[in-house]
Each structure stands twice: as structure tokens, then as C-alpha cells.
Amino acid sequence: MNLRNTTDRYGSLSIGMHWLMLLLLFAVYAVINLHDAAEKGSALRADLKTWHFMLGLAVLALVAVRLATRFLSGPAPGIEPHIARWQQRGAGAIHVALYVFMIGMPLLGWLAVSAKGAPIVFFGAPLPMLIGQDKALYDTLKDIHETVGTVGYFLIGLHAAAALFHHYVARDNTLLRMLPLRGR
Numbered sequence: 247m248n249l250r251n252t253t254d255r256y257g258s259l260s261i262g263m264h265w266l267m268l269l270l271l272f273a274v275y276a277v278i279n280l281h282d283a284a285e286k287g288s289a290l291r292a293d294l295k296t297w298h299f300m301l302g303l304a305v306l307a308l309v310a311v312r313l314a315t316r317f318l319s320g321p322a323p324g325i326e327p328h329i330a331r332w333q334q335r336g337a338g339a340i341h342v343a344l345y346v347f348m349i350g351m352p353l354l355g356w357l358a359v360s361a362k363g364a365p366i367v368f369f370g371a372p373l374p375m376l377i378g379q380d381k382a383l384y385d386t387l388k389d390i391h392e393t394v395g396t397v398g399y400f401l402i403g404l405h406a407a408a409a410l411f412h413h414y415v416a417r418d419n420t421l422l423r424m425l426p427l428r429g430r
Contacts, residue, residue, distance in 0.1 A: 250320045254323050256424050299366065323419075344405060361380045
């Protein structure tokens with residue numbers, strides 16, 4: 247498999263980063279939902295929140311790698327048969343929104359934890375506080391983080407639904423270009 251994109255398929259770097267980011271986002275959502283279900287004050291609840299922070303920061307770190315991969319892998323493979331201009335623009339807008347989401351959400355979380363005054367640890371490494379402790383600001387940032395988290399479900403769902411629409415209704419190669427281990 248090529249590392250770089252070809253005219254009909256994404257390269258293995260792009261494919262790997264796409265699916266790794268999906269798994270990571272799934273894990274971020276899973277641990278925070280499990281956190282909400284865990285008993286208040288329990289060690290499990292605290293551990294799940296810590297994992298949510300660390301996985302969220304991993305999203306931030308890997309989105310930089312993903313963007314670099316996107317630019318280094320060459321132009322995106324073409325969609326066959328070609329799609330309408332409005333669909334191209336819509337896809338572009340959703341991709342931009344997903345990148346803003348993958349960068350903005352971890353930063354919002356980091357800012358909220360900083361405003362709370364809680365230590366920020368990334369897999370054992372302490373990270374600096376981005377802002378000083380401020381309870382009112384923490385409450386605001388937490389509310390924004392949770393609201394944008396809900397919007398994230400819709401962005402990810404819309405992206406997946408569009409891929410399935412292209413595969414099963416439009417019958418173009420949009421989804422096939424990003425599937426791993428696809429036979430030639």
C-alpha cells in the first residue's frame with residue numbers, strides 16, 4: 247500500500263490517521279459517558295475523568311500529525327463519478343468543522359481544567375495551566391465544552407452518513423477511497 251495518496255485512493259498514512267482519530271474520538275466519548283454513569287466520588291469516576299482529559303489531549307496532539315499527513319500525502323484522490331459543486335463545498339465545510347472541533351474541544355477542556363485549578367496531566371507529564379483559577383469562568387467553559395461535545399456527535403454522524411450516502415445511494419468511490427485493506 248502506498249504511503250502517499252494516489253489518483254484513486256488515499257495513502258496508508260491518511261487512512262491510518264483517519265481511523266485512528268475515529269477510534270480516539272470514540273474513546274473520548276466512551277469514557278466521559280461511562281464517567282457520568284459511575285458512582286459520584288468513586289475512584290472509577292475519577293479515573294474515567296482523568297482518561298477523558300488525557301485522551302482529549304491526545305486528540306489535540308494527533309490532529310497536528312493528521313494535518314501534517316494531510317498536506318504531505320499529496321492531493322486527495324478524485325471522486326468518481328464526479329460530484330456536484332455544492333456537495334464538494336459541503337464536504338469541505340464539514341471537514342473544516344471537524345478540524346475546528348478536534349482542535350477546539352481539547353483546548354476548551356484544558357482551559358476549563360485550568361480555570362478549575364485542577365492539575366493537568368498528560369500520561370504522567372504535568373502540563374501548564376493555560377489560565378488562572380476562576381470558578382465563574384470554569385462554569386462557563388465547562389458548559390461550552392459540553393455543548394460543543396453534543397454538536398460533535400452530530401458532526402461525526404453527518405460525516406459518517408454522508409460517506410454511507412455516497413457509497414449506497416450515489417454509488418461513487420467516496421467511502422472506498424478511505425477504507426483500509428481494500429483490494430485492488
